[in-house]
Each structure stands twice: as C-alpha cells, then as structure tokens.
C-alpha cells in the first residue's frame with residue numbers, strides 16, 4: 267500500500283486553520299520556535315523491523331492481522347509511517363529474521379520510500395535450525411570456543427548484510443548470562459566475551475560503529491554478561507573508538523537514573539545509540555512516553571545538553587531507534603505514537619532555558635532549577651511538531667489519517683489475516 271500525496275493534502279487542508287491558530291499561540295510563548303521546527307524536521311527515528319508485527323509474551327502471541335510477512339512488506343510498512351510523519355526514515359534490521367534475499371531491489375524499494383538502513387542487529391539469543399552448536403548456555407561468552415566462534419561468524423555475516431545495504435553500525439545484544447549462582451565464572455565470562463568482541467571489532471569496516479547493548483536481567487536471572495552500562499562501557503573502552511554503549515530504556519533495574527547514565531556516557535564520548543520504549547517494571551517494551559513522559563523529557567534534556575557540549579549533530583551523531591513492541595495495539599499506530607512522543611520530548615528539551623538553569627545550579631537555587639525544567643516540560647510543543655510535519659509534506663495528524671484511510675483494513679485485504687511477522 268502506498269499513500270498518495272493528494273490524500274495527505276486533503277487531510278491537511280481540513281486541519282490547517284486549527285493548526286495555524288495553535289502554532290501562533292505557542293510561537294508567541296517560545297523564543298526559538300523556528301529553530302526547534304528546523305531541528306525537528308531533521309530528526310529521524312529508526313523503526314525496528316521486529317516491531318511491525320504484534321509482539322508476543324512468553325504466555326502467548328495474539329497475532330494481529332495484515333502483518334508484514336517479508337522484508338519488502340516491512341519496508342513498505344515503514345514507508346507508510348514515514349509518509350504520514352516524515353520522521354521515521356530509517357529501519358533497523360535483525361538478522362536472521364530479515365536476511366535480504368535481493369539486496370538491489372531491497373535498496374531500491376527503501377530509497378524510493380526515503381528510508382535508510384540504520385544499525386543491523388545480530389541474534390545469538392535463539393538457535394537457528396541449521397546451526398551446529400546451541401546457545402543454550404550463551405554465545406560470545408560461552409565456555410566452549412567452538413560455540414563462541416559460531417557466534418562471532420554470525421556477527422561477521424550480519425556486518426556483511428549491513429554493508430551491502432548501506433548500514434554503518436551493528437548492535438550486539440547478548441542474552442548471555444547465568445540463572446544460578448556458581449553457574450559461571452564471571453571473570454572468565456567477561457574475558458571470553460571481550461575476546462569474541464575483539465574478533466568482531468577487528469573486522470568492522472573503518473566507518474562503522476559497534477553498539478554494545480546492555481540489559482539487567484532476562485532471559486538470564488542471576489547474572490547478565492553485559493548487564494549494565496558499566497560493563498558495556500568497559501567492553502567499549504577496551505575495544506576502541508568505534509565501540510559504543512547503547513542504552514535501551516527498558517534495560518535497567520527499577521528506578522535507575524537513566525538520565526545520569528546518558529549524561530556520563532556522553533561526557534566520555536561513549537554513547538552510541540538509543541533504543542526507545544517505556545516500561546513500568548522491566549523490559550516491558552511499551553509505547554514510548556506511555557508510562558513516564560517526564561523521565562523521557564529529562565533524558566532528552568541530558569542528551570541535548572551533552573551533545574551540544576561536544577558539538578554533536580543531534581540528528582546524525584547518535585543512533586536513534588525504537589525498540590518497542592507488544593500485543594494489544596496495532597503496531598503501526600503504536601509506532602506513530604512512539605515517534606510522536608520522542609519528538610515531543612526532544613522539542614521540550616530544546617526549550618529549556620539553559621542559561622537560567624546554569625545560573626540556578628551555580629546559586630544552588632534548587633527551586634528555580636526545577637521551575638526551569640518543568641516549565642519546558644509543561645509547554646505544549648505539539649504545534650511545533652505539526653508545523654515540522656507540514657513543511658515536510660507529512661500529515662498534520664498522522665494517527666487520524668491512518669485511521670481515516672483505513673490503512674490496516676487495506677493491509678489485511680492485501681496480505682490476509684494469518685501472516686505472522688518475524689520477531690519475538
């Protein structure tokens with residue numbers, strides 16, 4: 267399915283007046299509105315290929331309808347999102363779920379829809395049917411070199427697929443760990459993992475980045491071999507300048523101060539990428555901003571402040587990706603909401619009066635510091651997002667248009683009800 271430009275124009279014509287009224291109001295309140303709009307137009311968030319189908323839980327999977335059954339259909343789905351919001355012009359692939367069979371036609375399709383290939387992800391947390399050795403007791407950290415070698419080779423293969431598509435980063439998330447005390451020698455597990463990472467890193471193209479994603483628990487419940495940002499940073503520092511830590515918002519123990527983690531990783535030049543989602547308890551993978559939008563804003567403030575400090579380009583110097591997927595919403599609607607929440611928080615972070623905050627910090631004026639932050643958080647930035655979309659020829663209200671055009675019904679008509687997208 268493809269959304270023709272005139273459908274977007276018709277939709278925008280109907281909503282234009284109301285939008286202009288709201289924009290005028292906020293623009294009068296905000297000193298740098300124009301600058302924020304321009305930044306919002308640049309800012310793109312990559313969509314994970316595994317979030318386009320309905321996610322399952324370990325208790326079951328209630329498959330949605332009209333799910334994309336092939337990589338081409340996944341790219342088409344992201345094309346729909348991008349046509350509606352002009353903010354999701356990238357896809358993050360997971361191998362072997364998304365092996366590109368015909369690189370040239372995949373590239374052409376993506377280019378036609380304005381989509382580029384963000385980080386490619388390896389998968390050594392599941393056994394594949396044709397593989398020689400099992401990952402039951404881990405992959406890159408395994409006690410047996412032949413299992414580690416198999417996992418290393420898989421990662422190298424993922425890099426090759428990424429190269430062919432024009433990607434320039436690999437994200438490695440390991441489920442390696444232990445579920446019972448005594449199962450592992452922690453130091454040995456670390457050293458094996460480091461040695462495996464080194465072999466992959468050595469073969470990383472010179473203009474590529476390697477993102478090391480950490481996670482506190484699950485599927486292993488006693489220890490994870492890349493369990494927190496400290497361990498990820500340790501690997502990344504030992505590996506070299508192309509290795510970075512990747513922060514997934516759902517991968518911390520409850521109440522962790524993620525904004526502080528982000529700030530320090532940026533200070534060290536070691537924050538590489540981001541997986542956005544939201545959670546109440548653990549790796550819940552809920553829609554971004556659905557549970558704790560204030561935390562998201564605080565994280566974004568640290569991102570913006572820390573990136574500015576290092577003269578980084580907000581749009582291109584970090585890998586911005588969503589990693590959210592669950593089983594009760596239409597995945598495409600869910601992703602529209604997530605992208606919107608990310609950009610709202612980004613716009614709010616750009617609003618913070620940095621000078622005033624700095625002065626308050628210097629004076630130990632705790633009250634004023636809170637006022638400055640919350641003032642930005644409580645500003646409705648949505649008209650700025652809408653204006654950015656309008657200028658990029660996207661829809662004023664992407665979710666509304668998605669429903670008006672009955673996109674899901676059309677996808678069901680084309681693909682049927684039974685196809686199941688690859689993913690968890």
Ligand code: AFD
Pocket residue numbers: 316387439479514541549589690
């Ligand atoms: C995991 C991690 C990681 C991985 C994904 C697979 O967040 O990003 O690639 O799930 O679905 O929990």
Ligand code: MN
Pocket residue numbers: 439479514541589
């Ligand atoms: Mn993740």
Ligand code: MN
Pocket residue numbers: 514516517549551589
């Ligand atoms: Mn996760």
